[in-house]
Amino acid sequence: MVAAQVGLVSLMSNGKTGHTRLGTPEMPRDTRSPNGAVVEFENVSKTFHSPKGPVHAVNGLTMALQPGQTIAFLGPNGAGKSTSLNMLLGLSRPDSGRVALFGGTAAEAIKHGMVGAMLQSGGLMSDVTVKEQVELWAKLHPRPIPVIDALKRANIADLADRRVDKLSGGQQQRVQFAMAIIGDSPLIVLDEPTTGMDVENRQAFWATMRERAYEGKTVLFATHYLEEADQFAERVIVINKGRLLADGSSAEIKASAGAKRLSFRLPGVQDAVLHRLPNLVSVERQADIVRLQTSDSDATLYALLDAGYRPAEIEIQALGLEQAFIAITAEDNNHADGTTATLEAAR
Amino acid sequence: MNATLTLTKLDVMRVIRNGRYLIFAIAMPAALYLIIGKQTTTADGVQFKAYYMLAMATYGAFAGALMNNSIRIATERKSGWTRQLRLTPLPGWGYVFAKVVTSLATTVPSVLVVFGIGAFLNHVDMPAWKWVVNALVLWLASMTFVSLAVAIGYRFDPETAQPAVMLVFFPMALLGGLWFPLGGTLEKIGKWFPTYQAHKLGTDIISTGKVSATSIAVVAGWGVLFALLAIVSYRSAKEQ
Structure with missing residues (x-):
């Protein structure tokens, strides 16, 4: 090819x-x-x-x-x-x-x-x-x-x-x-x-x-x-x-979907703070561990740091095709409708 | 053509394997004839055993032509089988061709079984040529219901095809005198149905050796009507 x-x-x-x-x-x-x-x-x-x-x-x-x-x-x-x-x-x-x-x-x-x-x-x-x-x-x-x-x-x-x-x-x-x-x-x-x-x-x-x-x-x-x-x-x-x-x-x-999983430990952070982060596709929490899916992991992480937070144990992982698929369809829906895409809509 | 014939052969085998066809088109008329056909009276100018032999053969042939195919076409349209066939090199008319030939083939055993009972068990007596002509006439007349089967199959869903068949066929069989001879008003109404006239073609052949133009006109008229319905239904289903 x-x-x-x-x-x-x-x-x-x-x-x-x-x-x-x-x-x-x-x-x-x-x-x-x-x-x-x-x-x-x-x-x-x-x-x-x-x-x-x-x-x-x-x-x-x-x-x-x-x-x-x-x-x-x-x-x-x-x-x-x-x-x-x-x-x-x-x-x-x-x-x-x-x-x-x-x-x-x-x-x-x-x-x-x-x-x-x-x-x-x-x-x-x-x-x-x-x-x-x-x-x-x-x-x-x-x-x-x-x-x-x-x-x-x-x-x-x-x-x-x-x-x-x-x-x-x-x-x-x-x-x-x-x-x-x-x-x-x-x-x-x-x-x-x-x-x-x-x-x-x-x-x-x-x-x-x-x-x-x-x-x-x-x-x-x-x-x-x-x-x-x-x-x-x-x-x-x-x-x-x-x-x-x-x-x-x-x-x-x-x-090209740039879909990455960004995970870190950040005790006591408010959900609202996480949801305000840019380029977010999904948020998942397990006690102190936060797992974000993002189409631009750098931008998302910088925004978190700029907001004054200091997460520990930061990991950035490339995602599978499924997550990439969700990311690009969600982004497309976002662009076209001017509304927030949800995972449900993307699937 | 080879492919169409292969499909046709398989379609015929499926009908023979299917219990419903065997019961409605062969076992039921044969059993009724065995039970009822021995009376020594006469009807329509022939012995009752000959009258009822023709009635049950007509019933079996028409039921065989109609019931199996109408429901199968409706079911196979719904199940995606006809779509799947469109994705093969089978010509577009191949499916309907196979169904029509199957109908025509499946009327044969209905006629043969009832005629066999008439000839060998109930001792119906007529010259050999009348047996042959009667069988051929019935077979040709059943084309009427072959067309109706295609019309219903392409017009109705699998769930409604069966009631539609029953609603059309049972009154026709009853008023046509296929279950028992009719008189009076019912017979006057019945005369307009292909069931009555197809049966009358048979009794006329036995009693006088001649048939009336009315009988042929009625059977052929319904045949044309059902064929037109079949074409209209087929076309509108294809467009969807």
Whole structure:
């Protein structure tokens, strides 16, 4: 990956059009090489009409996915993830803008077996066995891998003769997983793929996905498990309120979010004092120990010192992707609404 | 095409495995015919055992065409199965095609089982060609309810599809004289239903070897109406 392509996307949005700028000004847009892209979103918008007024589910989203990448697609609930994935897969149409798969429409790509998709639970038949279900998928795709291979990779070879509708949620997820990989498609799209799986199967799942990525396949997954995105994705795309918020490797996002945990011992300090500190994301107290999450640990600490306090045992720690995610979405909500973001709102 | 046929084959197997279909479309009419069909009276110009054989075969064929598919389509739309299929190279019409063929295939055993009981246990007697024509006529007439199944499946939720089927089908079966022969006002009303006229096609073939244009017009008319409903429901569901 070219270093210039990544990094936190500027949060500036041109208020009138809702257009989000991609990358920093010195980064020419065409470094994303639209021609070689597996998935392209170009200024895509989708609005739903509810009784309370229009909801801009996706608002000027632009992104491009390159072949061979494993990409995590993250966003708080209601950020527009599902709407984006639906448009990507051709299940719904954008109001404006352009969505392309392999340079053409989603329908064409799907018709040629270019996409293996795993939606959230439910997309299974009743009254059929696991083997029959996966065999059907093999027949539907032009270049399937052997059924037994798909079953083994999804760790369900022992369930082959069981009825699909009699399986547990986690087992059904694995059946869907077998269906997503059996077509040997160059693009694999997974919506919350590991929900309901136990730890062991989750490991097996990601091991298989890594193999697919090594084969040059593009794997795009939406997940609630941020540690999975942290561990398995080369690239993380964060959207919020229908716009692209951050795009880069997990490490880059963590770094650019600047989210740090600042902890110290400070007996008798008032809560109100802590809450007045700048750049705060969250506050946690345990007796004399205070743990702050902050988007600028230096500024927060200096403000505390300037206020005349002398904390002891100061520790500053970089945070995981989850905290970075919370920090940047909270900051974005803050910017746009002019109101104080809460952790709840960010999640 | 290969993919569509594979889906169709699997859909047919699922129906056969499903208990509800076996009970409503095969076991129930067969059992009723075994219990009631032995009377030695006549009805509609044929022996009662022939009348009731046609009635139960019509009931089974129509119930088989209607009940299974309507509820399955409604359920599979809700469960995300139809969405999942849209993410495969299966052509857009493949799903409905599979359902229609499945309906047509599942009416066959209903007719064969009841006709078998008629021929071998209740000694219904008619020339071979009449057996064949009667079976074919019933099979073609059941297309009417194949369309209705698609219409209901695309219009209703899984929870409301079943009551909708019952509300439409049971009055039609009753007024059509499929449960017992009707007379008077009820029969006058019943004559307007495809159940009555499809059954009458059968009794006419047995008694005179000829069928009336009215019977064909009524069955075909409902067939066209239900097909139009199916198309409208399918289109509006697709747009959502």
